[in-house]
Amino acid sequence: MNDDKKAAALAAIAEVRDGMLVGLGTGSTAAFAIAGLGDRVAQGLAIRAVATSAASERLARAAGILIVDFAGVSRVDLTIDGADEIDSRLFAIKGAGGAMLREKIVAASSDRMIVIADGSKRVARIGAAKLPVEILPFAAAYVLRVLAEMGGAPVVRADYRTDQGNLVADCRFTMPDDVGTLAATLAGIPGVLGHGLFLNEVDAAYIADDGIVTRLERSGASA
Numbered sequence: 001m002n003d004d005k006k007a008a009a010l011a012a013i014a015e016v017r018d019g020m021l022v023g024l025g026t027g028s029t030a031a032f033a034i035a036g037l038g039d040r041v042a043q044g045l046a047i048r049a050v051a052t053s054a055a056s057e058r059l060a061r062a063a064g065i066l067i068v069d070f071a072g073v074s075r076v077d078l079t080i081d082g083a084d085e086i087d088s089r090l091f092a093i094k095g096a097g098g099a100m101l102r103e104k105i106v107a108a109s110s111d112r113m114i115v116i117a118d119g120s121k122r123v124a125r126i127g128a129a130k131l132p133v134e135i136l137p138f139a140a141a142y143v144l145r146v147l148a149e150m151g152g153a154p155v156v157r158a159d160y161r162t163d164q165g166n167l168v169a170d171c172r173f174t175m176p177d178d179v180g181t182l183a184a185t186l187a188g189i190p191g192v193l194g195h196g197l198f199l200n201e202v203d204a205a206y207i208a209d210d211g212i213v214t215r216l217e218r219s220g221a222s223a
């Protein structure tokens with residue numbers, strides 16, 4: 001599985017070119033991309049990067065990648081990130097690592113966003129993975145009530161805060177056909193700061209099975 005994570009990551013970082021501002025994802029697959037980019041930087045690749053988590057920022061700095069503060073960045077050239085599930089529509093569930101809020105913001109700012117994954121993440125239709133929801137602590141009781149009433153059976157991650165100091169509740173929704181309505185409803189709950197449904201952000205996916213990397217491309221996206 002780790003070999004496939006690495007194979008997908010190395011295939012994706014081949015898209016990174018000199019001068020790019022690169023979004024660095026979070027998680028074990030993204031870590032392979034960060035390490036691979038570090039190797040290319042050591043060989044002369046000139047890039048800057050923004051990180052989607054404190055953990056990825058640490059990894060990137062240790063790998064010799066120049067990190068800039070995303071607060072001053074309006075556009076990223078290319079973001080490479082992992083996922084918990086991805087389907088052929090390039091709908092993804094993210095956030096097992098709790099970084100989905102920053103990941104979605106960086107993805108939204110990116111001209112191109114690539115998911116990298118081993119084959120275990122590829123599904124016919126997203127929905128089996130837990131769907132994480134980031135919650136402002138002030139709003140916790142109210143938001144948990146609403147999520148429960150929506151059928152999400154939320155479970156708050158114990159002893160856990162995001163990089164922004166917020167709570168995460170992992171939900172189990174029966175995924176409707178109209179997943180866009182669920183995504184919009186979740187985003188509209190006061191006190192919900194983000195969630196792990198990525199429906200519009202992913203332009204391409206590199207998925208590796210037994211060393212064979214397949215690229216899925218959103219129709220209309222440029223490679």
Ligand SMILES: O=C(CO)[C@H](O)[C@H](O)COP(=O)(O)O
Nearest residue numbers: 027028029082094095097099
């Ligand atoms: O969304 C994420 C973190 O918030 C990760 O990208 C996702 O959980 C996949 O992680 P891994 O590559 O370790 O399986």
